Amino acid sequence: MAAPCVSCYAALSCRLFLGGRVSLSQKQGVxxxxxxxxxxxxxxxxxxxxxxxxxxxxxxxxxxxxxxxTVDFIKKQIEEFNIGKRHLAxxxxxxxxxxxxxxxxxxIAYLFPSGLFEKQARPIMKHPEQIFPKQRAIxxxxxxxxxxxxxxxxxxxxxxxxxxxxxxLLEVEKRQNQLQAKGLFSEKTKTKDLIDSRWLIKEELExxxxxxxxxxxxxxxxRRVTCLVSRSSYYAQFIRLLERLLTLHCGSEEEFVQRFRRxxxxxxxxQLIEPVQYDEQGMAFSTSEGKRKSAKAEAIVYxxxxxxxxxxxxxxxxxxxxxxxxxxxxxxxHFLDRLGKHDTTCTVSGGGRSSQAGAIRLAVARALCSFVxxxxxxxxxxxxxxxxxxxVKERKKPGQEGARRKFTWKKR
Amino acid sequence: TMLRRMTRLLSGARQLDPGxxxxxxxxxxxxxxxxxxxxxxxxxxxxxEDDPVKTFNxxxxxxxxxALELLHYLKNTNFAxxxxxxxxxxxxxxxKTLSLCHVVHFCAxxxxxxxxxxxxxxxxxxxxxxxxxxxxxxxxxxxVEASIWLKNFKTANERFxxxxxxxxxxxxxxxxxxxxxxxxGAVVEQGLTRVRNATDAVGxxxxxxxxxSCLGAFHLLVAVDGVNALWGRTSLKREDKSLIAPxxxxxxxxxxxxxxxxxxxxxxxxxxxxxxxxxKPRKAYLPQELLGKEGFDALDPFxxxxxxxxxxxxxxxxxxxxxxxxxLQHEKAHTEEGKKELLFLSDANPGQLERLCAYL
Numbered sequence: 001m002a003a004p005c006v007s008c009y010a011a012l013s014c015r016l017f018l019g020g021r022v023s024l025s026q027k028q029g030v031x032x033x034x035x036x037x038x039x040x041x042x043x044x045x046x047x048x049x050x051x052x053x054x055x056x057x058x059x060x061x062x063x064x065x066x067x068x069x070t071v072d073f074i075k076k077q078i079e080e081f082n083i084g085k086r087h088l089a090x091x092x093x094x095x096x097x098x099x100x101x102x103x104x105x106x107x108i109a110y111l112f113p114s115g116l117f118e119k120q121a122r123p124i125m126k127h128p129e130q131i132f133p134k135q136r137a138i139x140x141x142x143x144x145x146x147x148x149x150x151x152x153x154x155x156x157x158x159x160x161x162x163x164x165x166x167x168x169l170l171e172v173e174k175r176q177n178q179l180q181a182k183g184l185f186s187e188k189t190k191t192k193d194l195i196d197s198r199w200l201i202k203e204e205l206e207x208x209x210x211x212x213x214x215x216x217x218x219x220x221x222x223r224r225v226t227c228l229v230s231r232s233s234y235y236a237q238f239i240r241l242l243e244r245l246l247t248l249h250c251g252s253e254e255e256f257v258q259r260f261r262r263x264x265x266x267x268x269x270x271q272l273i274e275p276v277q278y279d280e281q282g283m284a285f286s287t288s289e290g291k292r293k294s295a296k297a298e299a300i301v302y303x304x305x306x307x308x309x310x311x312x313x314x315x316x317x318x319x320x321x322x323x324x325x326x327x328x329x330x331x332x333x334h335f336l337d338r339l340g341k342h343d344t345t346c347t348v349s350g351g352g353r354s355s356q357a358g359a360i361r362l363a364v365a366r367a368l369c370s371f372v373x374x375x376x377x378x379x380x381x382x383x384x385x386x387x388x389x390x391x392v393k394e395r396k397k398p399g400q401e402g403a404r405r406k407f408t409w410k411k412r
Numbered sequence: 413t414m415l416r417r418m419t420r421l422l423s424g425a426r427q428l429d430p431g432x433x434x435x436x437x438x439x440x441x442x443x444x445x446x447x448x449x450x451x452x453x454x455x456x457x458x459x460x461e462d463d464p465v466k467t468f469n470x471x472x473x474x475x476x477x478x479a480l481e482l483l484h485y486l487k488n489t490n491f492a493x494x495x496x497x498x499x500x501x502x503x504x505x506x507x508k509t510l511s512l513c514h515v516v517h518f519c520a521x522x523x524x525x526x527x528x529x530x531x532x533x534x535x536x537x538x539x540x541x542x543x544x545x546x547x548x549x550x551x552x553x554x555x556v557e558a559s560i561w562l563k564n565f566k567t568a569n570e571r572f573x574x575x576x577x578x579x580x581x582x583x584x585x586x587x588x589x590x591x592x593x594x595x596x597g598a599v600v601e602q603g604l605t606r607v608r609n610a611t612d613a614v615g616x617x618x619x620x621x622x623x624x625s626c627l628g629a630f631h632l633l634v635a636v637d638g639v640n641a642l643w644g645r646t647s648l649k650r651e652d653k654s655l656i657a658p659x660x661x662x663x664x665x666x667x668x669x670x671x672x673x674x675x676x677x678x679x680x681x682x683x684x685x686x687x688x689x690x691x692k693p694r695k696a697y698l699p700q701e702l703l704g705k706e707g708f709d710a711l712d713p714f715x716x717x718x719x720x721x722x723x724x725x726x727x728x729x730x731x732x733x734x735x736x737x738x739x740l741q742h743e744k745a746h747t748e749e750g751k752k753e754l755l756f757l758s759d760a761n762p763g764q765l766e767r768l769c770a771y772l
Contacts, residue, residue, distance in 0.1 A: 307755075307756060315759070316759065317758075317759035317761055317764065318503070323757060323764075323767075323768065326756075326757050326759075327757065330753065330756050330757060333756070334749075334753060334756075337749070339749075339752040339753065339755070339756050340752055340755070340756070
């Protein structure tokens with residue numbers, strides 16, 4: 001496997017790009033050179049990039065144009081990507097036919113472990129469509145006549161989309177009027193599940209249309225009226241139109257609208273629910289742990305009780321003389337409305353007064369999960385009761401007095 | 413300040429006729445909760461100063477079990493036996509001082525002579541003027557504290573001052589002396605006017621009262637709050653910065669003699685307090701810890717009475733009192749959940765509850 005590995009590696013290395021988007025402000029010439037060398041496939045591209053940058057910065061400073069990738073170039077990249085994918089699958093011992101993008105990511109993370117904090121700075125291998133920015137093909141023919149009828153509006157894709165959407169709106173209204181006239185209009189409201197999807201954001205729409213949607217300036221549109229028309233951006237108008245379409249309960253146009261909605265990432269509802277344990281007297285209890293800064297706590301919550309809490313064998317009133325700490329302890333119980341119903345025993349060590357309180361709160365909340373319904377667990381998770389606080393003390397940097405505080409600046 | 417207010421309350425209390433409860437606007441005491449058996453007129457006030465008695469226009473005590481127990485014992489005291497010592501102890505903020513005040517009030521009603529020291533800790537720390545005693549060269553005098561106490565004593569026991577006669581002759585200095593048979597009031601006056609001799613006046617008063625209570629003319633109640641101060645350490649220093657032991661303070665010595673049960677005709681009620689005590693850990697509340705070996709031996713034997721946090725019923729009545737007097741303004745205070753929250757946060761500790769409700 002050694003020899004084929006090396007060659008595959010070489011092939012792979014061409015495909016690897018450091019960084020998400022290759023949108024450096026490079027000159028076109030540089031890129032062409034890089035592209036040519038890529039196709040020869042000698043050496044790593046990254047090194048070459050740095051090399052050529054150093055050489056040609058001084059020239060072509062004036063001609064700062066966005067880099068253009070030819071269609072052939074993109075096609076070549078796609079082929080190389082597929083070949084590289086197959087090589088990678090072979091290397092990992094998987095089946096090249098069923099090698100998905102997730103598998104690619106895992107393999108790359110395994111082969112090139114990186115300790116960098118910034119996720120986008122780590123090595124990635126993705127389909128060229130996602131890496132190279134989308135570019136528009138030439139939009140006019142040889143005679144200079146544009147292909148699209150809305151070319152001279154400036155934003156042809158945007159206006160054609162609006163035109164289409166408005167056409168659908170009119171169609172739906174016409175249909176509904178017809179149905180109403182016939183009397184067959186049913187009031188059934190097909191409210192789609194709008195909760196787990198959201199509209200595209202402006203950046204995503206721009207990406208889709210490959211056009212810049214700047215803020216619309218009302219002044220230009222209405223010259224006769226001296227006062228400023230309220231500024232409404234292109235994006236806002238588009239969204240408004242789509243929402244209007246939605247309110248008319250169109251059954252057929254749903255896929256059209258769904259194209260512009262993205263599903264909200266469903267939160268991982270995987271909470272480890274500890275099972276309720278039973279001790280000798282038949283009393284139900286559950287145990288769990290919690291951490292905050294450097295304090296670790298372990299809590300045992302009993303099913304039936306009168307709301308007494310013992311911390312390290314001491315009553316919580318004496319252990320936490322500050323009201324704020326006791327309020328932290330109260331939060332999980334109060335949230336679930338079970339203030340006087342559970343007895344708790346906890347052990348805590350490390351940290352300070354406030355972090356110990358936070359650690360116990362987390363432990364108690366996790367322990368209460370086993371006594372409580374799934375819905376309430378979800379509520380607790382949304383309230384932030386079940387998340388461990390990731391804040392720790394920031395490191396002190398050299399040349400500064402603290403983590404953020406700089407030394408006193410003296411003018412002379 | 414809490415205990416200073418207490419003295420003024422009690423001195424105000426004694427001015428009323430015994431048999432009627434306090435419901436006048438007496439000056440500046442602390443917050444007391446009301447739950448007495450018989451009806452009383454309650455005036456609701458709209459002002460919100462940090463002085464609840466002025467706010468509520470009354471001073472009310474909550475009758476709780478420890479106090480009731482004590483009163484029961486007191487009612488059944490046999491005055492022929494040496495004075496019994498009762499020690500109220502408990503966690504911080506559970507109501508020992510107030511129970512003491514309840515007992516004192518009761519005895520005032522019963523026409524006993526009250527010897528009340530609001531806080532013995534005040535005598536062992538933060539004293540400004542320390543004089544070398546004229547009576548006994550090795551001891552130190554505290555004129556300021558002594559004069560304060562004499563003033564309170566005077567207002568508290570006015571009736572007795574003229575009745576009790578001094579049994580010896582005391583010479584203050586070359587010009588002044590108190591003859592035998594003159595009323596005790598004269599000694600007190602002397603102490604108040606001549607501040608230098610105030611401590612000695614206090615000592616004399618205590619000695620006389622001890623001797624005379626055995627005769628049976630009156631019942632004597634010695635009530636000391638923070639008695640663990642008498643046997644702990646002081647934070648006072650001599651001019652050469654060396655520490656003073658409590659034995660070297662004249663006031664402390666006279667008080668210790670008072671608290672020894674070698675007299676009869678009354679009772680001694682003591683309270684331990686960690687709040688003002690010096691050099692003791694916060695979680696200590698047992699008599700042994702707070703008194704130290706010396707104090708424990710000196711006070712042994714005694715009857716300990718534990719004062720604990722509120723019962724659910726007591727807690728309820730406390731909240732009801734606040735609500736009736738419109739002290740709790742928060743909307744949620746009326747609801748069940750609000751009460752549960754308060755219960756949890758204060759853990760049925762009276763002191764904590766008061767502090768919580770202070771800004772509700």
